[in-house]
Amino acid sequence: MLIAGSIIDIWKREIHDYYWVGFGVTGLLLVFMSQDIYSDLLKMGFALIVAPFVILVWRIGLFGGADAFALIALAVIAPMATLSESPVSPFTTLSNAAILFVIPFIINISRNIIAQTRGENIFDGFDESKFKKIVASLMGYKAKNPKFCFAIEKKENGKKRLDLTIHHAENQEFCTTPNTWITPGIPYLLLITGGFIIQLFYGDIILSKFLGM
Template sequence: MELFSDYHIISIGLALVMLGVASVIDVWKREIHDYFWIVFGVIGFLLIFLSPDLMSDLLTLGFALIIAPIVIIMWRIGFFGGADAFALIALAVIAPMATLSENPITPFTTLSNAVLLFVIPFIINVLRNTIAQIKGENIFEGFDETTGRKIIAVLMGYRAKNPKFGFSIEKTKKGKKKLNLKLHHAENQDFCTKSDTWITPGIPYLLLITGGFLIQIFYGDIILGRFLGL
């Protein structure tokens, strides 16, 4: 059993393989079959029986699965897709509360770290719109909107000539273009195919989850770390 004395390292490796493969599929196809998570989840659950401290790790697994109902509710509301929810649940099974750091973590650390990384798409949208303005493009041509809503649109998305994997955030009302800034359900709305229109990108959130997990492994919880001064 010496081979399995480093059970936690093996579980972290399995989790990283799962997230790496899933991230590639998500970027490529924006769709991951449920069986993918089931297979990895089952492997992760069976792996725990190789742990030298089985009862302790089973208790940790049970505690980590507190995240399951939370992410399912978030999925149903539309904050992210089912694949993202299943990824977080599978992570809780494969590598519950896993970290190589001595900093504190919680069952929600990967998710909270990923949420903080969510600022990156906003920065990209602002840069994209700024570059378009510098090039002389009138990105709000034909729109009848307030400055405040235009600022929100610049953060949320951009005017795409040939949109791909994005959701439309514009509509026509009484013959005038308006911004539609409501929450778009991650799974119930089709991607926009109309050219030269404002969209909010369909972000492959699995990339952010992978980043959040890597931060958890090597640093811990960003929010807790800042709160505790770590």
């Protein structure tokens, strides 16, 4: 479900709600084929604690509806599933995914360092503080031909300014202006998939470190 969904998300940047509803309903029906229905329903109900939280995060705009529905469907299909002895919680996949979110920052800063070592003036025309430039270098880079990205620069009184406000994952339009500072519109579903794989084979990264396991 997650791998196929990630491929669709990369290809179309949109996944219909029916996709997640189908998997969620299938997972619910499979529970009634279990030999211990009560225990499985209890485990599912506990895992679904994550549902109101991810719906809130979706409405705020930190990630898309597909990401929220994926986590809810996952709570139904494989509530707190793991092959490891490490602790997990209803939020494990999400917290693991949040840790993986550091990878795009590393990629962005690496691209900007490489561009500067090549002699490119990546902040040409900007009159901004060093702090804002550092934050922009973490959030994105100057793209020659943006695709599936959000602009983090704007014109203000005829001058270039960095716009480092949070972009709503579903309402913001992708940038198509050449040579613009952008932040990549990374499908968060990829990170959720990675977070679930870590959950399966390792457990919860944060809980493991916190509990010393």
